[in-house]
Amino acid sequence: MPDSHPSAVTEPIPADSVGLITPEVAHFDTPLALACGKVLPAYDLVYETYGTLNAQRNNAVLICHALSGHHHAAGYHSLEDPKPGWWDAHIGPGKSIDTNRFFVVSLNNLGGCHGSTGPVSHNPETGRQWGPDFPMVTVSDWVNSQVRLADYLGIERFAAAVGGSLGGMQVMQWTTAYPERIANAVVIAATPRLSAQNIAFNEVARQAIRSDPEFHDGWYAEHDTVPRRGLKLARMVGHITYLSEDAMGTKFGRDLRTNDLNFGYEVEFQVESYLRYQGDTFSNSFDANTYLLMTKALDYFDPAAIHGGDLARALAPAQCPFLVVSFTTDWRFPPPRSRELVDAMVSAGKPVSYVNIDSPHGHDAFLLPEARYQAIFSGYMSRVARDLGIREAR
Amino acid sequence: MMRADLELIYDWVPQGAHVLDLACGDGTLLETLSQQKNVSGYGLEIAPDGITACIARGVSVIEHNLDDGLGAFADQSYDLVIMTQALQALRRPDKMLDEMLRVGKEGIITFPNFAYWRHRVHLGIRGYMPVSKSLPHAWYDTPNIHLSTFNDFEHLCRDKGLMIVDRAVGVGDHRGHWTSRLWPNLFGEIAIFRVCQRT
Numbered sequence: 001m002p003d004s005h006p007s008a009v010t011e012p013i014p015a016d017s018v019g020l021i022t023p024e025v026a027h028f029d030t031p032l033a034l035a036c037g038k039v040l041p042a043y044d045l046v047y048e049t050y051g052t053l054n055a056q057r058n059n060a061v062l063i064c065h066a067l068s069g070h071h072h073a074a075g076y077h078s079l080e081d082p083k084p085g086w087w088d089a090h091i092g093p094g095k096s097i098d099t100n101r102f103f104v105v106s107l108n109n110l111g112g113c114h115g116s117t118g119p120v121s122h123n124p125e126t127g128r129q130w131g132p133d134f135p136m137v138t139v140s141d142w143v144n145s146q147v148r149l150a151d152y153l154g155i156e157r158f159a160a161a162v163g164g165s166l167g168g169m170q171v172m173q174w175t176t177a178y179p180e181r182i183a184n185a186v187v188i189a190a191t192p193r194l195s196a197q198n199i200a201f202n203e204v205a206r207q208a209i210r211s212d213p214e215f216h217d218g219w220y221a222e223h224d225t226v227p228r229r230g231l232k233l234a235r236m237v238g239h240i241t242y243l244s245e246d247a248m249g250t251k252f253g254r255d256l257r258t259n260d261l262n263f264g265y266e267v268e269f270q271v272e273s274y275l276r277y278q279g280d281t282f283s284n285s286f287d288a289n290t291y292l293l294m295t296k297a298l299d300y301f302d303p304a305a306i307h308g309g310d311l312a313r314a315l316a317p318a319q320c321p322f323l324v325v326s327f328t329t330d331w332r333f334p335p336p337r338s339r340e341l342v343d344a345m346v347s348a349g350k351p352v353s354y355v356n357i358d359s360p361h362g363h364d365a366f367l368l369p370e371a372r373y374q375a376i377f378s379g380y381m382s383r384v385a386r387d388l389g390i391r392e393a394r
Numbered sequence: 395m396m397r398a399d400l401e402l403i404y405d406w407v408p409q410g411a412h413v414l415d416l417a418c419g420d421g422t423l424l425e426t427l428s429q430q431k432n433v434s435g436y437g438l439e440i441a442p443d444g445i446t447a448c449i450a451r452g453v454s455v456i457e458h459n460l461d462d463g464l465g466a467f468a469d470q471s472y473d474l475v476i477m478t479q480a481l482q483a484l485r486r487p488d489k490m491l492d493e494m495l496r497v498g499k500e501g502i503i504t505f506p507n508f509a510y511w512r513h514r515v516h517l518g519i520r521g522y523m524p525v526s527k528s529l530p531h532a533w534y535d536t537p538n539i540h541l542s543t544f545n546d547f548e549h550l551c552r553d554k555g556l557m558i559v560d561r562a563v564g565v566g567d568h569r570g571h572w573t574s575r576l577w578p579n580l581f582g583e584i585a586i587f588r589v590c591q592r593t
Contacts, residue, residue, distance in 0.1 A: 321452075323449070342456060343466040347466075349434075352436075353454050353456065354455075375446045382450060383450055383451070
């Protein structure tokens with residue numbers, strides 16, 4: 001959650017950062033069958049790694065990203081980078097996911113707009129951009145592609161798969177689809193399925209994009225334009241659901257940008273200015289088709305559905321211990337949704353620990369540093385390292 | 395080295411039992427039981443430090459307020475439900491006892507015996523609310539809102555028609571001396587009960 005407009009001042013890279021990072025690209029030629037019935041003949045996945053894969057190859061940790069996330073989870077791409085990767089608070093030397101011990105793999109999911117094959121990529125069959133033709137991908141498709149990335153990197157089994165929000169859903173999918181390939185699962189600020197309210201918010205976001213005259217049924221690139229207003233609105237409404245009422249109140253209250261009311265519709269309240277800024281930034285950096293398909297992946301995720309709604313049965317194949325974390329003021333995926341997952345795991349007899357962290361920051365809390373969150377997260381990861389005999393690299 | 399009441403409980407837990415530990419603290423008991431007796435199960439805890447300690451040692455712990463009951467846990471799904479030193483801090487200890495024996499086949503409960511002679515001296519002779527090793531808080535900030543005695547608990551079990559499988563007392567860091575076995579309500583500092591439904 002960027003607090004302010006990025007500053008131009010270049011500061012030295014902190015000692016607890018993974019430092020300068022260069023993304024890499026893995027190309028896959030084996031066709032990937034998708035849940036929607038279509039087949040992706042070939043694709044690229046862009047990813048970053050932090051730390052070193054040990055000789056036993058048992059210290060790899062997979063990071064699964066959320067709705068608007070990407071592969072750049074930690075460190076800096078250049079010395080001029082105004083801010084580090086999106087989960088830098090938790091990944092680095094001495095941090096919760098300690099890169100002195102773990103080899104961290106973070107990728108951009110299929111359908112993304114940060115380098116992995118997605119709507120902005122070239123479609124070799126048509127010779128044009130994929131655009132709206134890019135097949136709808138689901139959480140299980142993502143996990144299937146992540147398994148291929150693991151194979152490519154020579155990782156037989158991850159020490160842990162970790163993810164917040166939509167990332168947590170991918171972790172759940174790993175535990176049931178590939179139980180033998182992960183040793184631990186960390187599911188943060190997630191839910192086993194979206195509520196009607198969650199889907200409703202996603203639909204407002206989609207309608208905002210699709211009704212923008214610049215959308216052109218998804219072929220905006222060919223019209224040399226971007227549905228910027230739609231994306232901006234989508235992000236503004238999404239952003240409201242990431243923050244808590246208290247966090248917004250504390251941050252902005254009813255503060256005005258000028259001293260007096262001006263009885264017009266220009267920006268008056270600070271919160272309006274903030275949301276518009278968030279929306280503008282996002283609409284300049286994110287692809288509308290990607291946003292549409294990622295919100296659909298969220299809506300579709302429901303592992304219990306094929307088991308008649310019985311989540312415990314859906315979790316039956318899982319073999320590894322879970323850590324489930326929620327945040328008290330998260331109203332997007334509130335603590336009872338995490339508790340639902342935990343209760344299902346308990347009735348399935350799976351090892352699980354659950355913590356509800358007191359935080360004022362709403363859903364966004366999973367991205368931020370907080371003393372208790374860090375104590376739990378690092379305590380869990382240390383135990384993972386201990387159980388697997390992973391030593392600190394010198 | 396475990397607390398005296400935990401050592402006694404350790405002896406009572408059968409090999410390979412499926413256990414729910416209510417107010418599991420830092421997870422010492424569950425860790426020892428899983429390492430040495432192949433016990434499985436979960437701890438419930440509300441204190442942040444306890445939860446962090448459990449997670450660091452690899453004990454499955456669930457953040458949960460016992461006053462919310464055990465609704466999520468299925469009937470008779472545990473061999474044993476253990477609750478050490480928490481009964482007296484609950485809003486409705488009697489209802490928790492019902493819950494424990496709904497979820498588990500057997501329950502083990504420990505609590506500070508308010509009728510311990512030292513406590514009686516505090517209250518009966520000196521005229522102050524007792525403060526001791528087992529009751530370390532002042533009256534105004536104590537979490538212990540439902541203090542009871544060895545006899546009180548036996549009464550409650552009788553009223554509920556429960557069977558007391560075993561009972562013991564702890565004094566200080568030791569298991570009870572012969573005096574405390576003979577007169578538990580007077581010489582037992584910690585009351586330890588093992589109960590089940592009468593079949």
